[in-house]
Amino acid sequence: MLDLKLMQKNPDVVRESLEKRGSKIDVQEFIDLDTRRKALIGEVESLKAEKNAVGPEIAKRKKAGEDASDLLAKMGQVSARTKELDSELTQVESAQKDWMMSVPNIPHKSVPLGTSEEDNPVLRYWGGKPELDFAPKEHWELGTNLGGLDFECAAKLAGARFSISYGWCARLERALAQLMLDTQTSLHGYTEVIPPVIVNRKTMTGTGQLPKFEEDLFKLNDDREFYLIPTAEVPLTNIYAGEVIDEEKLPVKFCAHTPCFRSEAGSYGKDTKGLIRQHQFNKVEMVNFAHPEHSYEALEDMTAAAERILQLLNIPYRVIELCTGDMGFGAAKTYDIEVWLPGQDQYREISSCSNCEDFQARRANIKFQPRDSKKKQFVHTLNGSGLAVGRCLVAVLENYQQADGSIVIPDALKPYMGGIEVVTPE
Incomplete structure (x- = not known):
């Protein structure tokens, strides 16, 4: 399996390697998956930060005997959305791993070019x-x-x-x-x-x-x-x-x-x-x-x-x-x-x-x-x-x-x- 960091930072190296091997594997598929993975992680982290920020306010209202139902309802929605995103993130990461497992090794620079x-x-x-x-x-x-x-x-x-x-x-x-x-x-x-x-x-x-x-x-x-x-x-x-x-x-x-x-x-x-x-x-x-x-x-x-x-x-x-x-x-x-x-x-x-x-x-x-x-x-x-x-x-x-x-x-x-x-x- 190739280095994930290499794929993320230098996808052109892998694209060139696949071309040398005559492979039909599309590097853009990995790039799209990785872009989606990063977006999902960002959204999940944002929602978790929001939940952490609202938590003390809910506790403060309850302690003061004030109504916190609106915040609790909002946090319920945040939790449900976070669960959906986590599920999608698992699927994306699994697809990304499957893609990585299907990619052949990169030929050493000394290997002669050829098709057969x-x-x-x-x-x-x-x-x-x-x-x-x-x-x-x-x-x-x-x-x-x-x-x-x-x-x-x-x-x-x-x-x-x-x-x-x-x-x-x-x-x-x-x-x-x-x-x-x-x-x-x-x-x-x-x-x-x-x-x-x-x-x-x-x-x-x-x-x-x-x-x-x-x-x-x-x-x-x-x-x-x-x-x-x-x-x-x-x-x-x-x-x-x-x-x-x-x-x-x-x-x-x-x-x-x-x-x-x-x-x-x-x-x-x-x-x-x-x-x-x-x-x-x-x-x-x-x-x-x-x-x-x-x-x-x-x-x-x-x-x-x-x-x-x-x-x-x-x-x-x-x-x-x-x-x-x-x-x-x-x-x-x-x-x-x-x-x-x-x-x-x-x-x-x-x-x-x-x-x-x-x-x-x-x-x-x-x-x-x-x-x-x-x-x-x-x-x-x-x-x-x-x-x-x-x-x-x-x-x-x-x-x-x-x-x-x-x-x-x-x-x-x-x-x-x-x-x-x-x-x-x-």
Whole structure:
């Protein structure tokens, strides 16, 4: 959520930000609401001042045995009008808050202008694409032929966009997650966490999934307003909701391996085969509570931590910077890591690392206490995939496939695979 004072004093800054993002949100709506809010507050205060001024006169008349009915009647009208105004003020403030909750974050000044993913500049490439002397297969065909992936049974159990992993494939997924957790905790200073995968509405609101993106979520069918998490970013970021962190503790860095659940609203017809766009998938997520002065250094470090996994696996990738029109709702700046998939003959996203600055911290009320100031400040929150396990599995299958349909296990994963070095067709 943006700073209310910024909206009130510099609405043009927000208007320009929305234009850069291609948003249709009208800043004038906020201005009109705020103008009405101030007018209501002024009228209420005036009526209360009048009531306070008349009070002693009423008491004086009563003490002297004089008639005060005219003043009492007038004060009755004042009270009724004040009640009406208070009710309208509550409605206006609620509408103003709803408007504020719908406004995306302001892009950092370094973010390139653009309207879609076509305008995202490539920052760097890493690794060479594998030179295959055969027509590469896609992961879903490789995994199915080797008996490791089953989409038909998953559809029987749950419907479309689900999968089952067996044997070597299940172990390979577990190995990938273990490599990610070991790397992020031992090399990059993240503390591993096992958070809830069911959270309440307030928690979803704190990180920006609600109210705007409710259709993208899986909501439990009861009256408690519980949701399945779309990413571990949600519970990890809200660990400090409503709390104040000592400045000495910053940065606080968490990582978690969890299942994630997404309705994939609006994705009809896209990636209907395979593991790229599932309703349920596993992901290792990184979250950083950073000092505002160091959050952009933290973004570079987080992106490097995500890249490290692909470097260990020796899988080619590229890093792109999202333009203003392609960034997520809460992000001020985002890097995407896209992995090369020979079977699809294209790069596909495997990680997204974002600095949300104080946008989420304002929603969730997460602050820190500076050593040299009595005034608390909002922290900056960052999040990034380190990595999406299912998509990383896709990358291993497609990049390490052999002409006979077998899969060579990357060296970095062999310690986790119990002696399995090659998966071969039966």
